[in-house]
Amino acid sequence: MFHRNARLTVFGRRLLVERVSSGRPVAHVAAEMGISRVTAHKWVRRWRAEGEAGLHDRSSRPLTTPHRTPAVVEARVCRLRQDRKLGPARIGPILGLPASTVHRILTRHNLNRLAWTDRLTGTVIRRYERDRPGELIHVDVKKLGRIPDGGGHKVHGRDAGRPIRGMGFDYLHSAVDDHSRLAYTEVHADEKVATCADSLARAAAFFRTHGITRIERVLTDNAWAYRKGLAWKHVLADLGATGKLTRPYRPQTNGKVERFHRTLLDEWAYLRPYTSNTERTQALDAFLHTYNHHRCHTALAGQPPITRVNNAPGQYN
Template sequence: MSHPHARLTVHGRRLLIDRVRAGRPVAHVAEEMGISRATAHKWVRRWRDEGDAGLYDRSSRPRTTPHRTPADVEAQICQLRRERKLGPARIGPILGMPASTVHRVLTRHQMNRLRWMDRPTGQIIRRYERSRPGELVHVDIKKLGNIPDGGGHRIMPRQQANGNRQATTDARRGGSPVIGYSFVHTAIDDHSRLAYSEVLANERKETAAAFWERANTFFAEHGITVERVLTDNGSCYRSRLFAQTLSAANIIHKRTRPYRPQTNGKVERLNRTLLDEWAYVRPYSSNTERTEALADFLHTYNYHRCHTALGGQPPISRVNNPAGQYT
């Protein structure tokens, strides 16, 4: 790809060739186009040798790299990284190499960041993205502690917060009030990252199935036909009711491999965003207040918040696209 200040693009090189083929001297054409004679002759020579294919940019990578780290040494670096999770500063002294060289080797093998590796096995995590909206939707549940009416210990002294807990619920366990938990059910489209969430009372099969019906309606309202749903192996997702709910809408159900949450990584990452930018972004005075704030967050997330995986655009930018883009 030509750099921003290049005198000649592929179109300009074709124009150069056309003028030379018309009988114009190469030196005159070079002067008209503001390039050197050597450059003009280079492109004319490439065109004569290779045709139109010779007018495209070539890789600047050298044909040989005699000083590159030997393959067996690179294998040792990768082995230390994979088995012992060591960084360049520790691998370097072990092998008698500069840490900068070790870092370049790890980068070349996509092992320079531990989050790109599966910690137990040391295998590189394969990242993917579906080609169109609805091809795959990730679904998961996040458990959140409830907030007593009047606020908890995050916004007031513990003694006062404990009084709020006593006044909020009659449930007791060992003499202490039991506030309980809320369950955030979430669905996110793999391609567009369009998300839908609800705060519900439990994670039973009936609740999960009803949530999916509402989530499917949400995606349908945005012109997305869901083809597959990916979940973990929670009991609600292994139930016959959830399977029948998906089958009724002609949706294929996929489940992750046990102990491999990375497979469902997009919704796992959204769960973390929910905590950082909604659940814990400010102190709430009640569970109801926090629940009501979810709708505003989802609107911001879907329509306004930039997403790094989408080139800084919000998820809706991949939904409202010209007809036929995904066919």
């Protein structure tokens, strides 16, 4: 990790090596770059021994840690966390450890947040991510109650005598790229096979315009339209993609689009009271643009999805 006044970054070290390799004395190059001869010799020596990898910082972690908490105690901390869902302040007194030590142990084993573990078993949820955009697209449909003209109960309240049932549903057809989280959503009146197939075709066109020119796999749940629909299979064949199904009653497998739908509800559908269903639908495009081009994503180091697409390695041409 470079501090703001660092004389040498990886680029500077590479420049140092290039100048020394051209035959110039190490002392002269060191003086030009404002570093000592000892430092210059160190980076040249590392480069000769390790190549390009030697120009990067090494971990400052010691080779041995004699005072580290024994593995048996760490296992007990993890077991209490997984079985009883206890926090550091409660695990510490049970095992005679400071709460800060317990927290470091939980962090080391990725157990410091309960949201990262399965609720029933307590095992750490294994996250996965494909290596390049287009390798896997998550597709799902979300039902959303329609809003009557003039606004629903969020505007007038539930006791105002206005209808809150019988308005029907909108169906949000969404596609999310596994690697970049680039998202596409359409609002339709049903989730029939033809609707799902046409939505996928338009989603693929949207991804192409944003640099994802090839889709390899499409992951969906076990809805009839995805399992048996001929129109759906024809679109997959046209795209050259393979259809994949999650295990029954296992929405975690398709979790990226499931999480996107949760964000969609929080930051679009329920963001403010709408006075009509049309008003809410018209606000969707603005949300999608913000999500894809401006909204920071915690899984992408604070960058929006479009940045991940543009900087992805191994992108198709």
